[in-house]
Amino acid sequence: MSANQPEIRVERLTVNYGGHQALKNISFSFQCGQLVGIIGPNGAGKSTLIKAILGLEKYIGSIEICGKPIKEMRKKISYVPQRSSIDFDFPVLVEDVVLMGRYAFIPWYKKARIKDKEIARDALEKVGMTHFAKRQIGQLSGGQQQRVFIARALAQQADVFFLDEPFVGIDATSEEIIVSLLRSLQREGKTIFVVHHDLSKVEKYFDQLILLNQELVGAGNVSEVYKPELLSAAYKGSVTVFGNNDNMMVVSS
Numbered sequence: 001m002s003a004n005q006p007e008i009r010v011e012r013l014t015v016n017y018g019g020h021q022a023l024k025n026i027s028f029s030f031q032c033g034q035l036v037g038i039i040g041p042n043g044a045g046k047s048t049l050i051k052a053i054l055g056l057e058k059y060i061g062s063i064e065i066c067g068k069p070i071k072e073m074r075k076k077i078s079y080v081p082q083r084s085s086i087d088f089d090f091p092v093l094v095e096d097v098v099l100m101g102r103y104a105f106i107p108w109y110k111k112a113r114i115k116d117k118e119i120a121r122d123a124l125e126k127v128g129m130t131h132f133a134k135r136q137i138g139q140l141s142g143g144q145q146q147r148v149f150i151a152r153a154l155a156q157q158a159d160v161f162f163l164d165e166p167f168v169g170i171d172a173t174s175e176e177i178i179v180s181l182l183r184s185l186q187r188e189g190k191t192i193f194v195v196h197h198d199l200s201k202v203e204k205y206f207d208q209l210i211l212l213n214q215e216l217v218g219a220g221n222v223s224e225v226y227k228p229e230l231l232s233a234a235y236k237g238s239v240t241v242f243g244n245n246d247n248m249m250v251v252s253s
């Protein structure tokens with residue numbers, strides 16, 4: 001690949017919450033167009049890393065997204081937050097949630113154009129949720145809700161996607177639909193970061209990996225990062241790793 005291929009580049013990133021240091025001196029870079037998993041134990045700073053990259057948390061250090069600073073890329077970035085952080089009592093229809101993905105492109109003095117509605121409809125179809133367009137979001141199962149939020153991200157037609165634990169509390173069908181969607185986005189040249197908690201699926205789902213626990217433990221090809229010694233270093237007492245690289249088993253302790 002050419003030396004000037006655009007990258008997501010994070011350099012010496014530190015995030016403090018009051019007196020607590022959530023991320024300490026993190027540096028990594030990935031070429032754009034990759035599907036990257038982010039793993040680490042609870043409280044490791046995974047969500048904080050995403051929020052810092054999105055410009056939602058104050059940070060020290062430098063971040064470049066596909067060769068540009070965050071503020072120039074904002075419209076090109078989609079974010080699907082952890083589902084637990086969303087209020088489902090808010091009465092809103094599925095089709096309107098997806099249309100929200102278009103709001104950055106609709107001037108405040110105008111209504112959604114037919115084109116925006118078509119884009120939203122296509123996105124809903126891609127996640128297999130067309131029949132639920134007129135339902136209230138709060139009436140859906142966890143997996144269906146997650147698919148709707150992913151449809152909203154698709155409707156934004158972003159180049160870079162950040163998903164925070166998209167597979168938590170969802171059914172197997174929704175997980176399969178989302179995984180194959182992520183792969184097809186990658187084939188289209190999109191860059192995707194996914195915070196992930198199920199270690200048994202890491203090798204199946206990702207080619208690239210970030211392993212962290214406040215500090216960076218590893219970043220790069222899954223084969224270089226998903227290793228017993230690095231996993232043990234990141235998860236400390238919370239998982240036990242058996243075997244070697246070719247035949248490894250990870251068990252929560």
Ligand code: ADP
Pocket residue numbers: 017018020022040041042043044045046047048049
């Ligand atoms: P993860 O997503 O890996 O579970 P987080 O990024 O959510 O971890 O949190 C990293 C650490 O920072 C945790 O110790 C958490 O309690 C703390 N933290 C996260 N958000 C805040 C906040 N808004 N204020 C203070 N501390 C926070």
Ligand code: MG
Pocket residue numbers: 046047048082164
């Ligand atoms: Mg988190």
